[in-house]
Amino acid sequence: MLTEAALASFMAALFSMMNPIGNVGVFAGMTADRSDSEARRIAWTCALAVAITLLIVAWSGPLLLQFFGITVHTLRVAGGVIVLLIGLQMLFNNSGHKHSTA
Numbered sequence: 638m639l640t641e642a643a644l645a646s647f648m649a650a651l652f653s654m655m656n657p658i659g660n661v662g663v664f665a666g667m668t669a670d671r672s673d674s675e676a677r678r679i680a681w682t683c684a685l686a687v688a689i690t691l692l693i694v695a696w697s698g699p700l701l702l703q704f705f706g707i708t709v710h711t712l713r714v715a716g717g718v719i720v721l722l723i724g725l726q727m728l729f730n731n732s733g734h735k736h737s738t739a
Contacts, residue, residue, distance in 0.1 A: 651691075655687070664680065664683075
Protein backbone atom coordinates (compact mmCIF):
# COMPACT_ATOMS: atom_id res chain seq x y z
CA MET A 638 0.00 0.00 0.00
CA LEU A 639 1.16 3.54 -0.70
CA THR A 640 2.18 5.88 2.08
CA GLU A 641 0.54 9.28 2.29
CA ALA A 642 3.61 10.98 0.82
CA ALA A 643 3.78 8.53 -2.09
CA LEU A 644 0.05 8.93 -2.74
CA ALA A 645 0.35 12.72 -2.68
CA SER A 646 3.30 12.55 -5.08
CA PHE A 647 1.35 10.23 -7.37
CA MET A 648 -1.70 12.51 -7.37
CA ALA A 649 0.44 15.59 -8.08
CA ALA A 650 2.13 13.84 -11.01
CA LEU A 651 -1.22 12.64 -12.35
CA PHE A 652 -2.73 16.12 -12.01
CA SER A 653 0.18 17.71 -13.86
CA MET A 654 0.02 15.15 -16.68
CA MET A 655 -3.73 15.49 -17.16
CA ASN A 656 -3.63 19.30 -16.90
CA PRO A 657 -7.37 19.75 -16.21
CA ILE A 658 -7.06 23.52 -15.77
CA GLY A 659 -5.34 23.96 -19.12
CA ASN A 660 -7.81 21.68 -20.90
CA VAL A 661 -10.91 23.55 -19.72
CA GLY A 662 -10.51 26.07 -22.53
CA VAL A 663 -10.10 23.33 -25.13
CA PHE A 664 -13.22 21.56 -23.87
CA ALA A 665 -15.21 24.80 -23.75
CA GLY A 666 -14.18 25.65 -27.31
CA MET A 667 -15.06 22.21 -28.63
CA THR A 668 -18.48 22.15 -26.97
CA ALA A 669 -19.44 25.80 -27.49
CA ASP A 670 -22.19 24.96 -29.98
CA ARG A 671 -23.66 22.16 -27.82
CA SER A 672 -26.37 22.35 -25.17
CA ASP A 673 -25.41 22.24 -21.49
CA SER A 674 -26.78 18.73 -21.02
CA GLU A 675 -24.95 17.45 -24.08
CA ALA A 676 -21.67 19.07 -22.96
CA ARG A 677 -22.11 17.51 -19.52
CA ARG A 678 -22.70 14.09 -21.10
CA ILE A 679 -19.58 14.51 -23.25
CA ALA A 680 -17.55 15.48 -20.17
CA TRP A 681 -18.68 12.41 -18.21
CA THR A 682 -18.04 10.12 -21.19
CA CYS A 683 -14.57 11.57 -21.63
CA ALA A 684 -13.80 11.29 -17.90
CA LEU A 685 -14.91 7.65 -17.89
CA ALA A 686 -12.79 6.84 -20.96
CA VAL A 687 -9.73 8.50 -19.41
CA ALA A 688 -10.25 6.66 -16.09
CA ILE A 689 -10.56 3.29 -17.85
CA THR A 690 -7.47 3.99 -19.98
CA LEU A 691 -5.43 5.04 -16.92
CA LEU A 692 -6.46 1.92 -15.00
CA ILE A 693 -5.62 -0.40 -17.90
CA VAL A 694 -2.22 1.21 -18.39
CA ALA A 695 -1.49 1.23 -14.65
CA TRP A 696 -2.31 -2.47 -14.33
CA SER A 697 -0.88 -3.82 -17.59
CA GLY A 698 1.84 -1.25 -18.34
CA PRO A 699 4.66 -2.94 -16.43
CA LEU A 700 3.83 -6.29 -18.02
CA LEU A 701 3.77 -4.74 -21.48
CA LEU A 702 7.11 -3.01 -20.94
CA GLN A 703 8.61 -6.25 -19.62
CA PHE A 704 7.27 -8.16 -22.64
CA PHE A 705 9.03 -5.79 -25.04
CA GLY A 706 12.17 -5.61 -22.88
CA ILE A 707 11.87 -1.88 -22.20
CA THR A 708 13.17 -0.54 -18.90
CA VAL A 709 12.06 2.65 -17.22
CA HIS A 710 15.48 4.17 -17.86
CA THR A 711 15.31 3.58 -21.62
CA LEU A 712 11.80 5.02 -21.66
CA ARG A 713 13.08 8.14 -19.90
CA VAL A 714 15.94 8.47 -22.37
CA ALA A 715 13.55 8.11 -25.33
CA GLY A 716 11.28 10.77 -23.84
CA GLY A 717 14.24 13.07 -23.33
CA VAL A 718 15.33 12.62 -26.95
CA ILE A 719 11.82 13.45 -28.15
CA VAL A 720 11.72 16.61 -26.01
CA LEU A 721 15.20 17.53 -27.31
CA LEU A 722 14.08 17.16 -30.93
CA ILE A 723 10.95 19.24 -30.32
CA GLY A 724 13.08 21.93 -28.66
CA LEU A 725 15.54 21.97 -31.55
CA GLN A 726 12.71 22.32 -34.05
CA MET A 727 11.37 25.26 -32.07
CA LEU A 728 14.84 26.78 -31.85
CA PHE A 729 15.51 26.69 -35.58
CA ASN A 730 12.55 28.66 -36.91
CA ASN A 731 11.55 26.61 -39.93
CA SER A 732 9.36 28.72 -42.18
CA GLY A 733 7.77 25.57 -43.64
CA HIS A 734 5.88 25.05 -40.37
CA LYS A 735 4.00 28.33 -40.46
CA HIS A 736 0.23 28.03 -40.67
CA SER A 737 -0.66 31.51 -41.86
CA THR A 738 0.51 33.59 -44.79
CA ALA A 739 0.64 36.84 -42.77
